[in-house]
Amino acid sequence: MTKDIVFDFVCDTAVAVVAECGTNPEELKTEAIQILIQKLVLGEAEVNCDNVYDPDTGLYGHPENIYEDLKLGDYDAGL
Numbered sequence: 660m661t662k663d664i665v666f667d668f669v670c671d672t673a674v675a676v677v678a679e680c681g682t683n684p685e686e687l688k689t690e691a692i693q694i695l696i697q698k699l700v701l702g703e704a705e706v707n708c709d710n711v712y713d714p715d716t717g718l719y720g721h722p723e724n725i726y727e728d729l730k731l732g733d734y735d736a737g738l
Contacts, residue, residue, distance in 0.1 A: 665712040666722070670695070672704040 674694040698704040708722040
């Protein structure tokens, strides 16, 4: 039987939105998300596996270490 673990991915891509001086950044979120989606579709965004989690044990691991018999331990997931 196979074992499922959770792979957490992060997007390390910044997007820029041009707006009038004094604009509330909260009002620009929708546009920023649209730009980010466009970058993802075009392959211009950086997406990396940052963490793995075993829901059966509650343990975290670094993605590079999970191939050693899925040994997950006390890993600071950066959360």
